[in-house]
Amino acid sequence: xxxxxxxxxxxxxxxxxxxxxxxxxxxxxxxxxxxxxxxxxxxxxxxxxxxxxxxxxxxxxxxxxxxxxxxxxxxxxxxxxxxxxxxxxxxxxxxxxxxxxxxxxxxxxxxxxxxxxxxxxxxxxxxxxxxxxxxxxxxxxxxxxxxxxxxxxxxxxxxxxxxxxxxxxxxxxxxxxxxxxxxxxxxxxxxxxxxxxxxxxxxxxxxxxxxxxxxxxxxxxxxxxxxxxxxxxxxxxxxxxxxxxxxxxxxxxxxxxxxxxxxxxxxxxxxxxxxxxxxxxxxxxxxxxxxxxxxxxxxxxxxxxxxxxxxxxxxxxxxxxxxxxxxxxxxxxxxxxxxxxxxxxxxxxxxxxxxxxxxxxxxxxxxxxxxxxxxxxxxxxxxxxxxxxxxxxxxxxxxxxxxxxxxxxxxxxxxxxxxxxxxxxxxxxxxxxxxxxxxxxxxxxxxxxxxxxxxxxxxxxxxxxxxxxxxxxxxxxxxxxxxxxxxxxxxxxxxxxxxxxxxxxxxxxxx
Amino acid sequence: xxxxxxxxxxxxxxxxxxxxxxxxxxxxxxxxxxxxxxxxxxxxxxxxxxxxxxxxxxxxxxxxxxxxxxxxxxxxxxxxxxxxxxxxxxxxxxxxxxxxxxxxxxxxxxxxxxxxxxxxxxxxxxxxxxxxxxxxxxxxxxxxxxxxxxxxxxxxxxxxxxxxxxxxxxxxxxxxxxxxxxxxxxxxxxxxxxxxxxxxxxxxxxxxxxxxxxxxxxxxxxxxxxxxxxxxxxxxxxxxxxxxxxxxxxxxxxxxxxxxxxxxxxxxxxxxxxxxxxxxxxxxxxxxxxxxxxxxxxxxxxxxxxxxxxx
Numbered sequence: 017x018x019x020x021x022x023x024x025x026x027x028x029x030x031x032x033x034x035x036x037x038x039x040x041x042x043x044x045x046x047x048x049x050x051x052x053x054x055x056x057x058x059x060x061x062x063x064x065x066x067x068x069x070x071x072x073x074x075x076x077x078x079x080x081x082x083x084x085x086x087x088x089x090x091x092x093x094x095x096x097x098x099x100x101x102x103x104x105x106x107x108x109x110x111x112x113x114x115x116x117x118x119x120x121x122x123x124x125x126x127x128x129x130x131x132x133x134x135x136x137x138x139x140x141x142x143x144x145x146x147x148x149x150x151x152x153x154x155x156x157x158x159x160x161x162x163x164x165x166x167x168x169x170x171x172x173x174x175x176x177x178x179x180x181x182x183x184x185x186x187x188x189x190x191x192x193x194x195x196x197x198x199x200x201x202x203x204x205x206x207x208x209x210x211x212x213x214x215x216x217x218x219x220x221x222x223x224x225x226x227x228x229x230x231x232x233x234x235x236x237x238x239x240x241x242x243x244x245x246x247x248x249x250x251x252x253x254x255x256x257x258x259x260x261x262x263x264x265x266x267x268x269x270x271x272x273x274x275x276x277x278x279x280x281x282x283x284x285x286x287x288x289x290x291x292x293x294x295x296x297x298x299x300x301x302x303x304x305x306x307x308x309x310x311x312x313x314x315x316x317x318x319x320x321x322x323x324x325x326x327x328x329x330x331x332x333x334x335x336x337x338x339x340x341x342x343x344x345x346x347x348x349x350x351x352x353x354x355x356x357x358x359x360x361x362x363x364x365x366x367x368x369x370x371x372x373x374x375x376x377x378x379x380x381x382x383x384x385x386x387x388x389x390x391x392x393x394x395x396x397x398x399x400x401x402x403x404x405x406x407x408x409x410x411x412x413x414x415x416x417x418x419x420x421x422x423x424x425x426x427x428x429x430x431x432x433x434x435x436x437x438x439x440x441x442x443x444x445x446x447x448x449x450x451x452x453x454x455x456x457x458x459x460x461x462x463x464x465x466x467x468x469x470x471x472x473x474x475x476x477x478x479x480x481x482x483x484x485x486x487x488x489x490x491x492x493x494x495x496x497x498x499x500x501x502x503x504x505x506x507x508x509x510x511x512x513x514x515x516x517x518x519x520x521x522x523x524x525x526x527x
Numbered sequence: 528x529x530x531x532x533x534x535x536x537x538x539x540x541x542x543x544x545x546x547x548x549x550x551x552x553x554x555x556x557x558x559x560x561x562x563x564x565x566x567x568x569x570x571x572x573x574x575x576x577x578x579x580x581x582x583x584x585x586x587x588x589x590x591x592x593x594x595x596x597x598x599x600x601x602x603x604x605x606x607x608x609x610x611x612x613x614x615x616x617x618x619x620x621x622x623x624x625x626x627x628x629x630x631x632x633x634x635x636x637x638x639x640x641x642x643x644x645x646x647x648x649x650x651x652x653x654x655x656x657x658x659x660x661x662x663x664x665x666x667x668x669x670x671x672x673x674x675x676x677x678x679x680x681x682x683x684x685x686x687x688x689x690x691x692x693x694x695x696x697x698x699x700x701x702x703x704x705x706x707x708x709x710x711x712x713x714x715x716x717x718x719x720x721x722x723x724x725x726x727x728x729x730x731x732x733x734x735x736x737x738x739x740x741x742x743x744x745x746x747x748x749x750x751x752x753x754x755x756x757x758x759x760x761x762x763x764x765x766x767x768x769x770x771x772x773x774x775x776x777x778x779x780x781x782x783x784x785x786x787x788x789x790x791x792x793x794x795x796x797x798x799x800x801x802x803x804x805x806x807x808x809x810x811x812x813x814x815x816x817x818x819x820x821x822x823x824x825x826x827x828x829x830x831x832x833x834x835x836x837x838x
Contacts, residue, residue, distance in 0.1 A: 052688065065690070072563060080563060080564050081565050154567065154572065155565075155567040155568070156569035156572070220608050220610070221789065221797055222789050245690065247690065251785065252690060252784065252786070252787045255677055256690025256691070256787065258681075258689075259681045259688045259691075260688060261689060411559065411561065412557060414566070415557045419573075449569065450567075
């Protein structure tokens, strides 16, 4: 009899556990046992949720992924540093002079700058950093620029760099060459820089911790500690936010931020990406400009934005996004207004009156790209093109599509690693290894060549704009949008600013 | 003795085949070099890294290298993080094993009383209700239970904070509290299945001739069930529990993702998409050993309960 009642009790307990959901109100929402949010506020620290782990090496010259660069922006600095408006401000240098022929740059170093390990920065550190970056950088475009530096030496506490060719974008790259202490060898695992935050620890696939650098040369960071927590699973990331385990998450979609509680405010910025339906200009029938133009006319970008992001996002017309104010050409945005009749006409002219089959690859880990591809495929069907979307794993995308160029069309986004037109346009040069679309245009190449050797800034800008127009005229790709970037941040936090490049500056964030 | 040797032989052969299949499968999907270096790297950098990781050698050479290392106790280094795999797995394995054991304990705790109760009171309203609930719960996959539990207890009731896993070393209490809900989500569907099996197994035994004999010797239904049917009914359950144990570890792979628990399941998922072959191989080996071992234990326990099974 005893056993029987025990069994009954246990059964009841189990049922209760299962049905507790239904009742819901058996306990009022009692004071939540520490989501930790208050404790974090008291300790002046925040947790930031990020969607992927940082690169294996944290060395300033090995920051391979955009996600790593955006975090380490808080740790490393160059002689100059981009600010939120896209201007380059003196950082570890207080100023520079450039000779009349544009070949010699002389940087005056800021005095008394300390590294996170306590060492004082010297001209030798700067020279070491430039040499290491030139030989080891994982970014081939920076390597290429530094190849152009034939000599770097110290001169009475100043650093003098000699260029083989003048390059008025040089300062933008100076912002990307981070300075590290010459004698320090543990950069891969225990990075040391001069930034407002110093690196504390990293637990692989779990978290990265930074803390305020008290000896920072400039205005010190407000927060005393930041923990970046890694959530590879999007649902887990949003739930962690809902539950209060993290205080801030960037790069969210409109649907993810809509259901958030009042504890959070949502800031809208731009991803700073060129999202496009990228076309392989080297395969039939996409090698025919009439077909590519037909695709441009067939795609209705406004409708796509409406369907995928409730209208958020900035339309583009070429491989330049609006944050590049200097080069952004508003007139190209509507170079190919939505016109199905015209698209059909062009297709017929090119010999495809009944359309053709098109496979659009979309990297499966980037939901926005997949969503966009789905909508575009439907729009293409309306003009007779039988488009199908195939999701592809990121690593396969990198290997087969980006490196192997084995694709017809793909939806993805390219960012700019530096604030230079070249960062966005360079990949279309005929000989570029990054020329995924296999675009070949003597005229485009000529524009870029001229632009890189000219010192007159206004003329250069014109040349880059002309090059960008080539991409639109030749309908190289169907340029879509710079995606809206939603940042969910605890309402009690303020001071977060968006940059025109893909970085997450937390030095001004404060409770 | 012979029996153990035979088991061991099967285990080793399985491991050998499995490890090669895993290695060969990755041959088809490519290596991690492009992912490590990103989109801005030059072709020379890619080639150099491939060489430094030893990826320029043919598949068989790489596999044999890995195998000799593995046999001498060296799991190798992660391609992505360049640190020893053993160090990456060590602590994470503990987390997953605890999660599995907790899930298993909860399953036992709930399913055995429920199964017995259902069999005893066959046909009663309580039994019928249990059967219906069981049927529904069985149809709900563990990951969905996980999401429900997380939203209910994490977001609405705030009994724990999803996404703020605390390691055992930091605070055993907070660790266990956090692990209760993931453990429940893997336990719930399995509990339903086990209870249902136990119930029908007992009822099956109750139809046997020896129970009729027991009745004729003066036992009533309760005591016949207790002294005769229950033990026999347990036998099929034991082997089912062994496969439960195996499946729970596999279930952890999904549950760890949802609850953001740094166990080997999450490590496995990330390592697969990272093409981090040394890590994947090590975890696959662990999973295989686990499956073999729990089945072996299941057999031993079965024999202890039933002298007829002793060879």
